[in-house]
Every structure is written in structure tokens, then in C-alpha cells.
Amino acid sequence: MTTIPTTPAIPGTGADTxxxxxxxxxxxxxxxxxxxxxxxxxxxxxxxxGRHGLSVQQLDAFALPIGDDGVVAGVDAEGQPAxxxxxxxxxxxxxxxxxxxxxxxxxxxxxxxxxxxxxxTGRPQAWMQMVxxxxxxxxxxxxxDVGRVPPQGASAGTPVxxxxxxxxxxxxxxxxxxxxxxxLTLLPYLSPVAPRLLRQARLAGIQRVSPDEAAELGRTxxxxxxxxxSLPALPDGVTLWCTDxxxxxxxxxxxxxxxxxxxxxxxxx
Numbered sequence: 001m002t003t004i005p006t007t008p009a010i011p012g013t014g015a016d017t018x019x020x021x022x023x024x025x026x027x028x029x030x031x032x033x034x035x036x037x038x039x040x041x042x043x044x045x046x047x048x049x050g051r052h053g054l055s056v057q058q059l060d061a062f063a064l065p066i067g068d069d070g071v072v073a074g075v076d077a078e079g080q081p082a083x084x085x086x087x088x089x090x091x092x093x094x095x096x097x098x099x100x101x102x103x104x105x106x107x108x109x110x111x112x113x114x115x116x117x118x119x120x121t122g123r124p125q126a127w128m129q130m131v132x133x134x135x136x137x138x139x140x141x142x143x144x145d146v147g148r149v150p151p152q153g154a155s156a157g158t159p160v161x162x163x164x165x166x167x168x169x170x171x172x173x174x175x176x177x178x179x180x181x182x183x184l185t186l187l188p189y190l191s192p193v194a195p196r197l198l199r200q201a202r203l204a205g206i207q208r209v210s211p212d213e214a215a216e217l218g219r220t221x222x223x224x225x226x227x228x229x230s231l232p233a234l235p236d237g238v239t240l241w242c243t244d245x246x247x248x249x250x251x252x253x254x255x256x257x258x259x260x261x262x263x264x265x266x267x268x269x
Contacts, residue, residue, distance in 0.1 A: 071109045073241070074252035082241070082250040084203070086184075087115055087159040091177035094184040095197045097217075098207030098239060100269045103163060103186045104130060104262055105252055110161045111140035118152055119143045120173065121165040126269070133261055147174060154181035169193050188269075189213065195220050204242045208234040208267045223247075237265030 070085035084106070086092065096103055107117045108130065117140055119127050127143045134141050144150075146166050152175060154160035160181040164170050168191040177183040185197055190213040198204055198220055206217060211232050218228035221242060230249075231240065237252045252265060 074250040092182040093201045094203045095201040096205040099267045115159045117141045119163045149175045205239045
């Protein structure tokens with residue numbers, strides 16, 4: 001048995017029987033004893049409990065499932081939450097080769113974690129419904145024209161996610177990743193600038209692409225043959241997230257409010 005000690009007994013409360021020199025004034029029993037304890041600042045007499053005992057095997061019950069904090073991108077193949085640690089004290093670049101729907105879900109969820117989201121886009125109308133739903137830009141999401149994103153003043157207390165929705169050939173951004181400011185670049189398809197962006201990225205997400213694009217991505221990113229063959233057949237809402245060492249298929253499952261605002265998962269817009 002493993003014993004977890006309780007709070008040490010307070011001298012004079014009866015839980016400690018040492019009444020030698022320096023143990024405080026002698027007190028009687030019953031109501032008089034309680035009055036004397038209060039008079040000398042020893043507090044109320046609470047219920048007395050025995051020690052709590054656990055076996056070594058039972059200690060495992062105290063374990064808590066603690067994972068990375070961040071944005072829940074969906075669930076993995078085992079049905080466990082897949083979390084993207086976007087808010088970081090170091091620069092963090094993400095490239096998503098996929099659909100607008102997934103980028104918008106990640107933007108919504110980033111804002112829900114307390115981050116400010118700045119969207120740089122050439123199609124602002126596609127984002128305005130989200131802006132209105134979130135209070136007209138007052139609740140963490142703002143939309144800017146391409147090349148017009150101002151400095152965001154990111155900090156540990158107010159992290160920033162910049163979403164670049166600038167088409168196949170996004171220009172170099174004026175606002176780049178830095179401490180507590182991540183940049184998510186959305187590419188609808190594999191483009192000539194994709195290899196450069198993928199080399200710079202710490203995290204890359206790939207949704208359904210053509211077989212030729214899949215083969216090119218396999219060479220660029222060192223994907224396995226099975227991963228390359230899976231890319232042209234990925235269902236809507238499924239993303240292969242890749243780092244230098246890890247690969248994970250993630251299914252993004254929208255909540256009811258997300259479906260009401262953005263519709264069902266889709267690769268094409």
C-alpha cells in the first residue's frame with residue numbers, strides 16, 4: 001500500500017497529542033475547549049478523517065491526459081483530437097494545399113483560442129460572412145487586401161495568426177511570421193511557388209490533389225509511396241499534415257455553428 005499523507009495536524013486541535021513545553025495553553029474538553037481554541041487563534045475544530053490509502057496500481061488513476069495546446073484541427077485515424085500548436089513564441093509558417101473551407105475553419109478556431117486573425121486575401125467577399133458573424137471584425141478576425149496587412153503587434157497575451165489567401169502565386173508578404181505570430185498560406189493547387197513555401201514551412205497540410213501533383217509533392221516532401229497514392233483519393237475534410245518527421249491524416253469535423261456558417265466540408269470552392 002502507498003499512503004498519501006494528509007495535511008499535518010495543527011498543534012492543540014487534538015490530532016497532535018504532544019502537550020509538552022511550548023505546546024500552548026492547556027485546554028479542557030467540550031464547549032469550553034472550543035471557546036479556548038478560538039480565543040487563542042487556533043481555529044475551528046473540523047471533522048477528523050483517517051489517512052487515505054491507495055495501492056500502487058491505483059496511482060495510475062491520477063494520470064491526466066495532457067497534450068499540446070493549440071487549435072483542434074480534427075481527429076486522427078484513432079479518433080483522438082489532433083491539435084495544431086499554432087501559437088508559439090517562435091516564428092511558425094504553415095502551408096495548406098487545399099480548400100478555403102478548411103482554412104476558414106482553422107481561422108475560426110484560432111480566434112476561439114484567443115488569437116487575433118488577420119486575413120490577407122484577394123477575395124474578401126468570401127470572408128465577409130465570417131467577419132459579420134464574429135461581430136464586424138471586433139472579435140478577433142479582420143480582412144485586408146493583398147499587401148495591405150498592417151503590423152499586428154503580436155505578443156504572448158495577444159498571439160496573431162495571419163492567413164494568406166492570395167491565390168496560386170502569393171506575393172511575398174509584408175507581414176511575416178515571428179514570435180507569437182504564425183502565418184498560414186493557402187494554396188488551392190500545387191503552384192510554381194509551392195516548393196519554396198514548403199521548404200520554409202514548419203508544417204504542411206495536403207488535401208486531395210491530382211496524381212501528377214501527388215507525385216511532385218512526394219518528391220518534394222519525401223512522402224512514402226502509400227502516402228503519394230492516397231492523396232488523389234482523400235475525402236472532403238481530410239488533410240495529410242506533415243512535419244519533417246511526422247505524418248498524420250486528420251479529419252476535420254465541423255461543429256453545428258461551423259456548418260451553419262460555412263457549410264459542409266469541401267475541397268473545391
